[in-house]
Amino acid sequence: MRHSTRIAVGPVQFRIGSDWRAPIAALEKLYAAYPGEDARPADATVRLFAARPWRRWLRPSVHIGGDFVVPDALPLPLSMGLLAAEMGMNLQVALGWRRHMLLHASAVAKDGCAVILSGESGSGKSTLAALLGEGDWRLMGDEFTLIDPATGDALAFPRAVSLKNEAIGEIAARVDAGRLGPLLAGTPKGDIRHLIPRADAVAAMHEPVRPALLLFPRFGGETAIEPMGEGEAFVRLTEASTNYIALGEPGFAALTRLVRETPAFGISYPDSAAGMALVEQLFAEARR
Amino acid sequence: MVDRVYRAAPPDALRIEPLGELTAVFDRRSMQTHLVISPLPEILAMMGNEAVSASSLAGRLAADFDLDGEGDVAVLVADRLAELAALGLVGEV
C-alpha cells in the first residue's frame, strides 16, 4: 500500500497500510514512544483503503480492512482516519488473536497485582483506568486485557486510550497537552480524543501481572458494592471474551482459575472520584 | 410416555468444575462449555458409564435424595435427560 507503519502494542506486532498519509502520520505521532521492533514479522495486518480509486480524493472515505474484515462495516470520513486505524487494530486482535484469552476489559496494576474492569462501553471502565493510570497505578490497557492460559497472569495491551465525550475534559485537565491526540468530533461514537499512556506504562507492557480483583463497573446511581459469585463472574467474562471458545480447554481452565482465585464485585458509582475510591478500597481489602 | 434410554458421555470426555451455585462442564468432544445447575450434575454423576432409562434413574434419584411423589420425579428426570441430550452430554441409546 502507498503508506504504512509498524506498531507493537503488548504482544502484538501490527502492520498498518493506508491509501492516505494522514492516518499513518497520526498513528506514528501517538505511538512514537512505543518500541518499534522493525525486523519482527507482523502478527496482524490492517488496511485502510478507498473502495474506488477516485474516492482517495473525492469525498474520501476510509474503509477498514485487514486480515479480518467485518462485512457491511461503514466507512469513515478521512478526517476520522485515526479512529479507523484504531478500530482496524482492535478488530484484528479481537478476531485473530489466539495466544491469550482476550477480555474486553480495562486494567491497571500496582505492586505486581492487577485490577481488571469489565463492562459495556459507557460503564466508565476506560475513564477509570485512564484516571488511575495518571496516579500511582500502571495503566495496562483501556480496551483489552489478555490472560495467559499457561500461568493465569494478566498481560497488558496499552494502546492509546480512547477517551470519549465528558472523559476528554476530565483527563485533559490533568495531563500535558502533548500526550493528547487530535480531537475527533462527531464520530459515530461521539467525540473522541486519544491519550498516550505514560512512558512507564509503555516500558512495562511486557511484564505479566497477577490478577487481584475483578470489577464490573456501572456508571451512574448511588455508590454500591455487590459481591459476585464465581459462576456469575464466569458467565460475564465468557461474554466479555472474543476468543474464549476458540481457545478450547486451556481457555476453560484459565477462566475457571481466574474466577476462583480472584474476588469479583459489581460496583456502581456516581462520578469518577467515587469510582476511583471504590477501586482503591476493594484493592486494599483484596490484598489483606 | 416413552421411557427413553440414555448413556452419559464417557468420563474422560468431560471436565466438571463447580463454581459456587453453578457447575461448569467442559465437553472435550465439542469444545463447548455448559453451565448447569442442580440436579443436572447429580444426574450425570449417577448415570456413570451404563445405559439407563429415565424411569430407573428417577427411582434411584428418589431413593438417594429421599424425594416424594415418584411420578413427578420420573417426568422431571425425563425432561432433564432430554435437555442433557440436546447439549450432547448424554446420548440416546
Place this chain on the structure above:
Amino acid sequence: MSAMRLLVDLLAGRRGAATLAPREWDGVMSVARAEAMLATLAHRLDGADLPPSVTTLFADQRAAAAVARTQSLWEAEMARRALASERIEFVLLKGAAYAAAGLSCAEGRQIGDLDILVLGHDIGRAENELLEAGWEWVKPDPYDDAYYREHMHELPPLIHKARDRMIDVHHTILPRTHRVTPDPLVLMAEAVQTSSGFRVLSPPAMVCHCAAHVLADGDLQGGLRNLWDFHLLVTEFTGRDTGFQAQLFKQAALHGLVDVVKRALRLSHRLYDTPLMLDQRTVPSDDLFIRRLLARDDWGRPTQFALHQAFYIRSHWLRMPPLMLSRHLWTKWRKR
C-alpha cells in the same frame, strides 16, 4: 517474488523457510490468512527454522485449528445423532470428511459448514429430523429458497440455533442444472467407513468431488486451499496405491468429470508438484487459472479485477442454462 508465489513455494517445499527475509513473512502471513491457509502453513512448517515470533504465531494457529477441527467433528456427531432414529444414511463431504478419515489435508485445514450427502429420496426425512434436533432455516427469502431446492445440489442451508453452526445437506455433489451430474447412488454405495464411525466417499470419488469443488463448483474463490486439499489427497492415495490415478480417471468418467480432474491435476502439479502417474499435455488456458489462483498482492488484497469477474460469470455459466442465468442475475441485481 510475490507473497502468493512465496506461499505456494513454501507449501510445495520448493523454498526453505529459513531463506525468507523478515519483511517477506508479512506478505506470506497476510495472503495465507486471506486464503484461509495460515494454520495449514503452520503445520507444513512445523519444526522449520523460523523467526521466533513466527514460531509462536504458528503454534497458536495449530492449537486453534485443533480446537476447530474437534468442533467440526462434533457437528458431524450431532448430525449423526439427529439422523440415527430414522436410520438415514449419510456421507460426510469436504473438510469434515478429511478430518474424520484422518487424512493429511485435514491438518490445520479450516472447516466451515458441515457438508453431508444423503440420497434424494431421504432428503425430506433428513430435513425433518434436523429441524426437530434444533437446526433452522437461514434464508427467509422465498426466491433463494426455491432456487436452492430446484436448481442447486443441496437444501437451503440450515443453522443450529444453539451452536450457531451451519449444515449443508446435499443430494448430489454438483447442481442438478450443471451440465454434468455425478451419480449420487454410486457415490453412496461405494462410500467407506472410517475408524471414527463416519462414512466418507471412496478415495477416487473423494478426489473427483474435490476437483469438482475446485473447478466446476465456483469461481475459484478459495481455490488455492481447495487445490491444496486436492494435491494432498492425490499424493496420499497415490502413495498408498500406485494404481490410484488410473482408478481416479475411471471414476471421473463415471461422473462426467474427466476434464475437470485432468485440469485439477495439471494445476496442482504446477503449483504444488503433485506427482503425476499419467502423461498430461499442457493446456494454454491453465495459465489463466494459475493467474486467477495467485491474484493477491502482498497486503492480501485481491488483484486482477477483470479476471475475477470472468471467473465469476464462468461459475454461473457452468451451473445454469443461459436463460436461467440471465433470470438469476436479474433477480439478484434487483435486490441490491
